[in-house]
Amino acid sequence: MCKNHTIIFTFVIMVQKMDMADFISNGFKQFIPQLSIDCTIFGYHENQLKVLLRSWKGVDGWCLPGGYIDRSESIEEAAHRILNERTGLTNVFLQQYYTFGDLRRLMNPGNEILLKSSWLYKDARGSWLGDRTISIGYYALIEFSKAVPKPDEFSKDCAWWDIQNLPVLLFDHEQMINKAINTIRTQLKYQPVGLNLLPNKFTLPELQKLYETILDRTIDRRNFQKKILSLGVLKRLDQRRKIGAHRSPSLFTFDKVKYKRALSESKGPGF
Amino acid sequence: MCKNHTIIFTFVIMVQKMDMADFISNGFKQFIPQLSIDCTIFGYHENQLKVLLRSWKGVDGWCLPGGYIDRSESIEEAAHRILNERTGLTNVFLQQYYTFGDLRRLMNPGNEILLKSSWLYKDARGSWLGDRTISIGYYALIEFSKAVPKPDEFSKDCAWWDIQNLPVLLFDHEQMINKAINTIRTQLKYQPVGLNLLPNKFTLPELQKLYETILDRTIDRRNFQKKILSLGVLKRLDQRRKIGAHRSPSLFTFDKVKYKRALSESKGPGF
DNA sequence: CCAAAAGTGTTCTCGGTACACCCATGC
């Protein structure tokens, strides 16, 4: 059920470099038209939850990194490829969370003007790219420091943004991000997915800050430690982190075997 | 988040009747190609959880009722329409649960032979229908007695099947059904979705049997009643059901206002 | 010695589970 993160990333055929005109006129031969994948890529840095966004040349406003599905790859492979193209990362925690197919998704009233003045409207409209598109949403949790945001040749920029302070987003991508955040919050309650956002070694206070950031509330320190340790997925290391004029907290790492087991055993109350 | 069931079904333009040849050659003009919706429609009857399946003329094996998305309808509208076409029902509890896009989904080893000997392979292959298709899975919970399975003009049959005793399923539809069942089971733990499967009036023992059937285990009678009543979504009626040589159990109905509120407030343990 | 953060244990409450007796009905 939740094995996405364990899948060994099969390196799929990378999209051939092609110029924009060629992509507009011939892309549909390689890709499935009218269906895209958008990845909500979360990172965590300086006590902030961040999302990786990209902007297009010639268009104001930002959007989620996305792409089309090659006719010969599965959608999961496509999602991993798209994520790899923007971050350089392989073998990350990546999960499908919802498919967005509202007719309004292209007509976000907040920024319709931005789109109308862009080449997306002028040139892509009329081609396969201008058709209505349904988008499969995936979210990824990655270690911030390992990812190097990479614009592609169509990008003006590709950068991290604070969840709390997002720029103007094109299409329905704000809604997609919100749904992704809700999904993580729910999942975090049952499964220790948050660990994917941290480096190999971390302290419990750091882990707690992450949880507090994602859930947007404070958590009692003692209860947090009791609960998180009771999951049995953490290993205490014989090292401490020096943090200035304070007591040095222990470093932990997580036991990937037990971690995978815990991910697949979500428990809950009720019947 | 879970408002699907509250949406007032907007009656969309029904698919024009067209013959199979026309559909094969021209359907892509009306519908989005390479993307379909498949509905796992659950009903409950005689203490059995049932799924509505259909079979194609000229093809052995069964599959989920599905269809394509009209270019002018949202995917949710499409799902409601497809469900309406097979059951005659509107305004039902319907939820998207996963999008299936494995390359293997068309090549289920268990029944490849069935497909190869069919017109689907001979005639549809080469047309837009023969292309690889990605499918958005929706599940519906409906009141069994209200639905009248309706084959369409391409169908050999359309009928209810016991979850415990499914026929040979084409494509990856068995996997789709299994994932739908798991989704319901998880959801049932947090939200009283099961009520959608029962008639307006029901007794607590009947409701309990439904839960036991879905979860595939027995539940203590006293604890079940305590818990289900504590949700506050049931109203006890001044009526009892006569059930032969036994004490007559009270009938209940559910308070739709409180019910909707309860659906949107899923609680849980954890942080 | 003082400020700041880490580490740790107990109590309370609530929900989940286990369990037993009496009641209504039709034969």
Place this chain on the structure above:
DNA sequence: GCATGGGTGTACCGAGAACACTTTTGG
């Protein structure tokens, strides 16, 4: 009156939530 199933209450247990003091460290 008896068999069958419906209705109800109590005791135990574990997880979550509330809560305070001591220890380490650098300045």
